[in-house]
Amino acid sequence: MNWNTDVPKVRVWLITLFFLLGGAAHFLIVERFVSVMPAYLPWPRELVLISGVFELLGAVGVLFACTRRWAGCGLVLLCLAVFPANLNMALHAERFNEIPAWLLYLRLPLQALIILHIVWATELLRWRGKVSA
Template identity: 60%
Template sequence: MVAPEQSRWALVLTALFFLTGGVLHFVLIDYFIAIMPAYLPWHRELVQVSGVFELMGALGILIPATRQWAAWSLIALCIAVFPANLNMALHPDHFSNIPVVLLVARLPLQLLIIWIVAKAGGLPNRSV
């Protein structure tokens, strides 16, 4: 059941987004390895670990008892994978099959994803 402060559309979108992403980390592992910044070690292992955490978060967000914990974990994951997105934007020549505008546009989209995850998890909406 979704509490009033949670959003059903955000819950479904979050679960589908991270479930798909998690599966793709194993199906398209070479693609995800290619977007890893060179300064990070263990590319394959980090891709696999992030894929597992995406899958766990997608399932955890659906379970009321683990929903908030999963939301916070998925937000942390979004922050952790940001360097790979930034790496793509900084090196568009390595990703010539993706328009540069999309590589740059996905950076602020991380904030939108984080906001949707917070809505899905029913996290407190606090203003500064």
């Protein structure tokens, strides 16, 4: 295994797989996603479908070097945008009996880790040069 070439590819493919599956799920189980939307957000069905489209676009975008950083930026923003739905699930765990409450709360810090992985894998914060001592 070449750590300089293989590991970055694995990181990108993990993001692609994660968001391809998630994006597709937005279209396959729409009502499930609608049920987790906070009540204060208008047009929940449309927002679910739009977020699914952006997940799919981001998943494909990270595969290409020329769009990787833009796609990474978009996926980070998308993760921040869907955070209220994840928080809503945790705060109203009684509505989601099939999922243990601890798992709903665990999703919140895991989302931060997903964001960090996106930033790392898409080199959103790459160093421009060497730091001299």
